[in-house]
Amino acid sequence: MAGMTMSQKILAAHAGLTEVKPGQLIEADLDLVLGNDITSPVAIKEMEKFNTKSVFDKDKIALVPDHFVPNKDIKSAENCKCVREFAKRNSITNYFEVGQMGIEHALLPEKGLTLPGDLIIGADSHTCTYGALGAFSTGVGSTDMAAGMATGKAWFKVPSAIKFDLVGELPKYVSGKDVILHIIGMIGVDGALYKSMEFTGEGVKALSMDDRFTIANMAIEAGGKNGIFPVDEKTIEYLKEHAAGKEYKTFEADPDAEYDEEYTIDLSSLKSTVAFPHLPENTHTFDDIDEIKIDQVVIGSCTNGRIDDIRMAAEILKGRKVADGIRCIIIPATQAIYMQAMEEGLLKIFIEAGAVVSTPTCGPCLGGYMGILASGERCVSTTNRNFVGRMGATDSEIYLASPAVAAASAVTGKLSQPSEL
């Protein structure tokens, strides 16, 4: 039998098996079950239908109201109330109220709740983010979340994998976002359907943890089941800071693991990349972009609201002004990132530039609030989806880009890369 991929090894270990093969259906033990204010209320309703009404482990469930929080309207407030009361009733350890809350996929790693080798499900598609730390983590729906909360288990079809061998180092102003947009442009929005995306190679070393989070985060935009990185010195450094004293197990792909496809990506050859409406695979570099005037810029989200992203935006906006008529909305993803940005003087840079800075929320990314687009408007956004109507009116347009491109575009009022400033 061929060797196993990193993802397959984690699944096997959690199913009590010595080996698994692609396509095999397994039942596996979960290390963490996650939900937010949109998906948890549906799961909580489902929970009531189980014979067991209690949760499997109050320490292994994370509830993060972050999508329409602070509550955007009465219905959202009722949803949050439902989650809050459920958390209280079940003594859930990791419930994060406004004030502690951040965007879930930035918050949980920061709190040391997602560790290498973990098996994590979350009722949010971007749960794949934690693969940056060497965990197998994947998005599911509310019923799976409910079953996970009740039993501590989930069923999986063991995925095959695509291997991305990264070499070289990224040029200045090119970041993890450009890497993943480049890959999605190359393989398409269903290019990794049902599969693992395993990132490996000497190029990984030069990627910051925040770059890795961004890359793993958007595996779902290629249809992937999970995205995963090997554990290296940078991962261990990150864990020392955020998960001191916690035990974890690292897994490596077998040298003879089989992959459906293998790609080599030379990071030094990548350029700032933008996904045009209305699919993340519609990627362009500035070699073929004509003048595109914009109305709004959003810098934030589970994809690009981390400190590296906020620092990059500040580097570009420092001493410059947001162009007349452009709304530039900056959303640090967690309270700790917000605080860090404040201590480094980045918030001052943003406010002086004419941008607004918001409390952590998913808000505009999914057209919730805090930056909805009117008919015909265009937004350059560091978020992850540019589907029809995603951020507002069905004839508005979203251009997905890196924080560097988004900040440069805020200054010029048109889709721009930093070298144009």
Next chain:
Amino acid sequence: MKEAKGKVFKFGDNVDTDVIIPARYLNTTDHAELAAHCMEDIDKTFIQNVKEGDIIVANKNFGCGSSREHAPIAIKAAGVSCVIAETFARIFYRNSINIGLPIVECKEAATEIAAGDTVSINFDTGVITDETTGKTYQGQAFPPFMQKIIDSEGLVNYINAK
């Protein structure tokens, strides 16, 4: 449910969960309310025209995007009896099985069946019949484990019965 029969609503590639149920309606978990906005951002007339038992046929990667279970819930609550597609996005696929919305993967059927055709599906055999053209197609069978969840009409009943 052992079979479904209804009129076809046809969609293309990459129908995402944002057009199936826009996030502006995700502040509710009420099935009827979600159904009232089903497919709103891709076909504003869908909800006025869809009748109990009707069928959605689409091409590849149906249900891509967010994990919102509100998407298959809205489709099911709108009265749709089955979704046939070339491929489904994986979270949508899981969610549909878990809530008991019948879905069938079949490339030929997804390509050839036209909007407005009357189609029937036998879930025991996986045979899809386009009654308008008389043509039949073999849908992909579910692995036995998933079939058990479907037969239990969803994951909750399946787990409770274990």
